[in-house]
Amino acid sequence: MRRIFFILLLVPILACQDVIDVELPVGEPRLVIDAVIRINDTSQTTTRIRVKASQSSSFFDSITPAALQKISVTNTKNNTFIYLQETDFGTGVYEATWETAQLIDGELELNLNYEDQAFQAKTKFIPTVPIDSLRQGSSNLFGDDETEVLVRFTDNGERRDHYLFDFNFGEYLVTEDEFYQGQQFELSFFYDKDLKDQTELKISLIGVDKVFFNYMNQILQQSGSTSGPFSTPTTTVRGNIINISGQNNDNFALGYFAVCQTFSRTIVINKETASN
Numbered sequence: 001m002r003r004i005f006f007i008l009l010l011v012p013i014l015a016c017q018d019v020i021d022v023e024l025p026v027g028e029p030r031l032v033i034d035a036v037i038r039i040n041d042t043s044q045t046t047t048r049i050r051v052k053a054s055q056s057s058s059f060f061d062s063i064t065p066a067a068l069q070k071i072s073v074t075n076t077k078n079n080t081f082i083y084l085q086e087t088d089f090g091t092g093v094y095e096a097t098w099e100t101a102q103l104i105d106g107e108l109e110l111n112l113n114y115e116d117q118a119f120q121a122k123t124k125f126i127p128t129v130p131i132d133s134l135r136q137g138s139s140n141l142f143g144d145d146e147t148e149v150l151v152r153f154t155d156n157g158e159r160r161d162h163y164l165f166d167f168n169f170g171e172y173l174v175t176e177d178e179f180y181q182g183q184q185f186e187l188s189f190f191y192d193k194d195l196k197d198q199t200e201l202k203i204s205l206i207g208v209d210k211v212f213f214n215y216m217n218q219i220l221q222q223s224g225s226t227s228g229p230f231s232t233p234t235t236t237v238r239g240n241i242i243n244i245s246g247q248n249n250d251n252f253a254l255g256y257f258a259v260c261q262t263f264s265r266t267i268v269i270n271k272e273t274a275s276n
Helices: 100-104 210-225 271-275
Strands: 003-007 030-039 046-056 062-065 070-075 080-083 093-099 107-114 117-126 131-136 147-154 162-166 172-176 184-191 200-208 254-268
Touching: 030 100, 030 107, 030 117, 046 070, 046 100, 046 107, 070 093, 070 100, 080 093, 093 100, 100 254, 107 254, 131 200, 131 254, 147 200, 162 210, 172 184, 172 210, 200 210, 210 254
Parallel strands: 030 254, 117 254
Antiparallel strands: 003 184, 030 046, 046 062, 046 093, 070 080, 070 107, 107 117, 131 147, 147 184, 162 172, 162 200, 200 254
């Protein structure tokens, strides 16, 4: 399903991702790590950490789950750590429950071993702001079949913020507060005719730092928002997971490690509302 977005203020700092099928060059298998940890409630005593490991031979396609030899998360400020365990054998999904306080205060390290090589990534918890309102609009962008959703939030004027929106269906958008520092901001996102009536959408506002913002911006641009939806990426977008084994530092892993505060709201789509 293709999504279309439109920002009510004309600021050239957003990118969207379309779900598309394209033929890409096949390369050597590479480790892929999905380690974006979303914390929905910082007041909770514990948080479930979930990391997905897979092996890929192309930019987008995942071939098989990857069996890690070891994986842990360390809080270097407190010198505490926790090991993650595979939930079910052969799934490539590793989980553990840890104290939320360990995840939101201090620098965090992700360390893992795969095929006798060591990989590491570092990050810090990034806060965000709540979604003030989420409502369905009645405007159209290119025709009469789109469904508009309006998201409003208020930027924190005491810091520089970068945001990642999750609009469901593998659709993301990034924005920074350069042009609306400390102000309330509303954006309009359009879903096309394939969105069914009474669909419940969970839209999330995720806090990211500038490095993660730039990483996601590159991912979204290569998927079509800048170079065209059917352009083949010429480079692999590197995340923050590096090879520290000293054997082959060019054998980096794809993916990203981040710990992000997340606020979400849901809305049920009413096609009759959109048509009125």
